[in-house]
Amino acid sequence: MTKESQPSGPDLTSGVALTQFVDGKLLGHVGEEEVLLVQDGSEIFAIAAHCSHYHGPLNEGLMVGGTIRCPWHHACFDLRSGDAVRAPALAPLDCWQVEKRDNLVFVREKRVGLIQRGKPPTSAPEKIVIVGGGAAGFAAAEMLRRREFRGSIVMLSSDSSAPVDRPNLSKDYLAGSAPEDWVPLRPDSYYNEAGIELRLNSEVVSINARHVTTGKGDQVAFDRLLLATGAEPVRLSIPGADQPHVRTLRSLTDCRAIIDTSKTSPRALIIGASFIGLEVAAALRARDIEVHVVAPEKRPMERILGPDVGDFIRALHEEHGVIFHLEDTVTAINGQRATLKSGRTLDAGLVVAGIGVRPRLALAEKAGLVIDRGVQVNAFLETSATGIYAAGDIARWPDPHSGERIRVEHWVVAQRQGQTAAINMMGMREKFAAVPFFWSQHYDVPINYVGHAEQWDEIAIDGNIRARDCLLKYKRKGRVLAVASIFRDLASLQAEVQMEDEMIQSV
Numbered sequence: 001m002t003k004e005s006q007p008s009g010p011d012l013t014s015g016v017a018l019t020q021f022v023d024g025k026l027l028g029h030v031g032e033e034e035v036l037l038v039q040d041g042s043e044i045f046a047i048a049a050h051c052s053h054y055h056g057p058l059n060e061g062l063m064v065g066g067t068i069r070c071p072w073h074h075a076c077f078d079l080r081s082g083d084a085v086r087a088p089a090l091a092p093l094d095c096w097q098v099e100k101r102d103n104l105v106f107v108r109e110k111r112v113g114l115i116q117r118g119k120p121p122t123s124a125p126e127k128i129v130i131v132g133g134g135a136a137g138f139a140a141a142e143m144l145r146r147r148e149f150r151g152s153i154v155m156l157s158s159d160s161s162a163p164v165d166r167p168n169l170s171k172d173y174l175a176g177s178a179p180e181d182w183v184p185l186r187p188d189s190y191y192n193e194a195g196i197e198l199r200l201n202s203e204v205v206s207i208n209a210r211h212v213t214t215g216k217g218d219q220v221a222f223d224r225l226l227l228a229t230g231a232e233p234v235r236l237s238i239p240g241a242d243q244p245h246v247r248t249l250r251s252l253t254d255c256r257a258i259i260d261t262s263k264t265s266p267r268a269l270i271i272g273a274s275f276i277g278l279e280v281a282a283a284l285r286a287r288d289i290e291v292h293v294v295a296p297e298k299r300p301m302e303r304i305l306g307p308d309v310g311d312f313i314r315a316l317h318e319e320h321g322v323i324f325h326l327e328d329t330v331t332a333i334n335g336q337r338a339t340l341k342s343g344r345t346l347d348a349g350l351v352v353a354g355i356g357v358r359p360r361l362a363l364a365e366k367a368g369l370v371i372d373r374g375v376q377v378n379a380f381l382e383t384s385a386t387g388i389y390a391a392g393d394i395a396r397w398p399d400p401h402s403g404e405r406i407r408v409e410h411w412v413v414a415q416r417q418g419q420t421a422a423i424n425m426m427g428m429r430e431k432f433a434a435v436p437f438f439w440s441q442h443y444d445v446p447i448n449y450v451g452h453a454e455q456w457d458e459i460a461i462d463g464n465i466r467a468r469d470c471l472l473k474y475k476r477k478g479r480v481l482a483v484a485s486i487f488r489d490l491a492s493l494q495a496e497v498q499m500e501d502e503m504i505q506s507v
């Protein structure tokens, strides 16, 4: 082992004093493994120091009621068992035995078999079918098996690949800095081992009383059904949009096609300056491709994050060489030449349209479910049809924090809804009450966002956006609806907890 790769902190097997803890935590190691000691009241726990999602540093996280939350994307782990109790982490943390002796804390051997699941209710159904192999669908299937659901699980996905880490497709994977094995949420062998029958290239075309039918004519019976069909990119409707070098990005296949085209295209045109468009811009800059962004708005992301963050995002991308053509649109693409409304022309061998997504509602509509700009679900994520649930980008649910019915397109929300739907499909009754969270990454700048603010009348800015050290509160009538932050991870977690507390008080 080189000196640089030595794990940090003291050797915890040799004993450390409680006085060495800072804010209830102490980072050390056991052999080559980094271990975090956490003091919760009179108890001390020893857990793996890094989050099982993307390796976030848990020593910078927040302890809340017997759990620790990751500073990067707000996963949550049970301190006692290491269980990943909230997505985006799905795998538990390792835990170690702790011994207190002579005012010292010693870490001993690893503990195993800590996670007690209890048994599913005796009324649990026999057959669960999941339509969709994305964030919500996968998290649901995984949670069913985690909670020891013994019945059959069939996951039908119109994708050609097993569930993937979709957020990575506009970030490291597209930039060429993530290896292939980062992309699948689980290796192919997992599905067999877990008893999850994953059928790829299987588009469900109709739902009857107790079975679904695929485009190939297969009928699959269910006792409970989860619809998690996600969203699809809005396509350009301008002349030339149907050419092969004009792409959208949703699936791994889409991402690979963009990568292939980028290899022979020194210049790319991105249409749309929202999250996907600008993450793609950043990823393509990492591939040293000249990137132009055309979008109708005055400032990127202003509608979601406000004018100051919009200006910052624009400047950040310009620092990295992105060329913006704002307050303009593409009216036609003739071969490699795009014509803009302003009359300007741009030549690009790769065009990526990131102009928004539409929830995939056709199946739910056809089945006669109540639709309200999404599939309407109740607090338990059940649709208007008993036994049929919906989760993820398609679901519009009663959000207790905003007091409104909302539908969002966030990875973590989709996963957490999938998990709650799984628990309810087994016959339990758990309300979905998580505060919405999303993140976005532009070069080395992460933006975290908790809550939901479609409209606000004030943005209170703490810190300095340009210095990449800020917390913004989006308020309506004085009430904080959402909080965005850059490198204020702990404050972002605290804002989440505060919103949860407000929710509990208002019930």
Ligand SMILES: Cc1cc2nc3c(=O)[nH]c(=O)nc-3n(C[C@H](O)[C@H](O)[C@H](O)COP(=O)(O)OP(=O)(O)OC[C@H]3O[C@@H](n4cnc5c(N)ncnc54)[C@H](O)[C@@H]3O)c2cc1C
Pocket (backbone or CB within 6 Å): 131, 132, 133, 134, 135, 136, 137, 156, 157, 158, 159, 166, 167, 168, 169, 170, 202, 203, 204, 205, 228, 229, 230, 231, 249, 250, 251, 276, 360, 363, 391, 392, 393, 394, 408, 409, 410, 411, 412, 414, 415, 437, 438, 439, 440, 441
């Ligand atoms: C490139 C990219 C990057 C993103 N980055 C972020 C990010 O950084 N942070 C964030 O919070 N969110 C991000 N998102 C959004 C996030 O990925 C989505 O909110 C999330 O995937 C929604 O999960 P879902 O399960 O509802 O839908 P999806 O993950 O889209 O899964 C839907 C699944 O349903 C299948 N399907 C659809 N119709 C049928 C049918 N009729 N029959 C069978 N199968 C069907 C699809 O093939 C797919 O497998 C990103 C999205 C994209 C595309």
Ligand code: FES
Pocket (backbone or CB within 6 Å): 051, 052, 053, 054, 055, 056, 070, 071, 072, 073, 074, 075, 088, 089
């Ligand atoms: S790294 Fe911990 S939640 Fe993503």
